[in-house]
Amino acid sequence: MDKPVDDLSRDEAGRELARLADEIARHDARYHRDDAPEISDAAYDALKRRNAEIEAAFPDLVRADSPSARVGAAPAEGFATVRHRRPMLSLKNAMDADEVREFDAGVRRFFTDLGDAPIAYVAEPKIDGVSLALRYEDGRLVEAATRGDGREGENVTANARTIADIPAALEGAPAVLEVRGEVYMTQEDFAALNARQAERGAKVFANPRNAAAGSLRQLDPSVTAERPLRFFVHGWGEVSEPLAETQTAALDRIGALGLQLNPETRRVEGVEAALAVHADLEARRALLGYDVDGVVYKVDDLSRQARLGFRSTTPRWAVAHKFSAQTATTVLEAIDIQVGRTGALSPVARLRPVTVGGVVVSNATLHNEDYIAGRDSAGNPIREGRDLRVGDTVTVYRAGDVIPKVMDVDLSKRPADAAPWAAPAICPCPLATPTERPEGEAVRRCTGEVACPHQRVEHLKHFVSRNAFDIEGLGTKQIEAFFEQGLVSEPADIFTLEARQTAGEIDLHRRDTKGRPTNAKSVENLFAAIAARRRIPLERLIFALGARHVGETSARLLARAYGDWQTFEAAMRAAEPREGEAWETLLAIDGVGAVMAGALVRFFAEPHNREAVERLVAHLEVEPAAAPAGAGAALSGKTVVFTGSLERMTRAEAKARAEALGAKVAGSVSGKTDLVVAGAEAGSKLKKAEQLGVRVVTEDEWIEIASG
């Protein structure tokens, strides 16, 4: 049993914080990375709480790698983080009616039992607010959490309690009920709030969503209480009992408990009826009184929702049909070139600042030269094939209400002397390296590779980025400054900073990024943060190396396939392009193809990279990769093959089900196959399974397995 915090000696507290940091990091990895938590949420929360209590009692012992400081999306200080029991996913967007019809067709293809019957959908306005999850236990509100990165959000319970639409207690609710919805502000309330703010000389908000977000995240709940926040429910997370058989009935039940449902919500039969709701709401958009950016359609039947399941970040049973975006007109003042870490040259539009949807926009990505020329990569016209020229008057919108984009150009306002834009033949870096655009690719690249200072500095930024080394106090700005001052030119240099400082070779105290003297404390903190990262999980290291085509996910695959750094590095060094055992082993990894394998082999063939990696790893202690995920699930680690025609479910459904149980679904039978599900008229695959002695089951037996 844990000793009361008050009874802990300093030494004991220090030791326990160290233990907790390790343990929590391990559980985080098991949960986030492997999807295979080994302790309950409550036990995990208890660890976090214990850590926080000790930190509160011994603030000077708080570790650089403290679990309370370390979180994915870096929620703001001041709010505890909350792990969502069910991830709060986002929705797939549909930009027009045809994309919605495709969504409907996809849903229909999933089921074999529909015939011509239409799918029933729930259509509801997509409120432009802030997502919030409310957890009720035994009818009492116990926790309110923002969406955050979908896995962890901020605990804003005290603030949520001040919102009139959020009851503190629900009569007759299930033992556990987590409702999800949107906190928003009406346009009228927003205007009045801004008038009040302006009067007081306080911050004026750009739009109702920002006002709602800002109000919900006040550290002082009494401020939130004065803000006119409202809340609509649109779904639920964890529940202790099924709410109903349909989305409609479930929402009705939640509404009957005393929560607000959006009055525009409709149940409709078939996709065309759903589209009619969109047309109706778009026409009445300005009259609703609150900001709405589209309409969400959800499959009404909850058993069908469950069968459809989820893609990695979105449910298959819902789609957000967006309204056409708000636009603004401005002048394209310049087209600059940015260099990415892979050498990709991206044109950026510098715009005369203009307000779009409540935010001032002055930059917008132009993607690549085809985009400027008015074509997509397939040569199809965009902007009806009209090109962009400096001096043009252009229409700007914010894609997904976030990323500014140049939509169209007004040729009637084009200055007579506006010249077509020409892609740069040389990199804008001091080396002026020639650029090239490989046949069939959209992107032009600098050929300077490691020599190009732009690429080097971007490479370093990638190295310290959040999913790589994530060194606190060493962000974009700091890296740029260190690079410019010649203090850091490759990753290994980061780990020698402290030694060089001690030896008097460099002096970090002298100046910060702005040339001001830096205080000793922050330098010390930086050294501590760097030291804390000398121990690094293999997958983070592989990702941080920055080989092309190797992102977070692929790095994880590689880490799991090779297990530890020595094995991985030896294999990469031994591999030759397109032949040999090491190459074959690499390609055999599920998810690794010839392009990625080629990029890795090339990365490790480059002498500069080999040496830089060697210098780096000398400073590190690389943690081996965790065992593969899904341990404990019914079919975990098994490979399943479906053959013949299935009669009680579609292929897609069968596959989704098998994967949910931890299996990998393969297309052909081999020695690695564990189970073959043979439907009617199974052919060669069945024969092969019998030859290899692989276990074969009928569709009925499979359903038995899948439901058990």
Added chain:
DNA sequence: GAGCCTCGAGTTCC
């Protein structure tokens, strides 16, 4: 060989 699904890379603004 086409079509789906995911991943990687680059980007904006607060």
Added chain:
DNA sequence: CTCGAGGCTC
């Protein structure tokens, strides 16, 4: 968030 491209399935 979006686009392009890689990987896999049919």
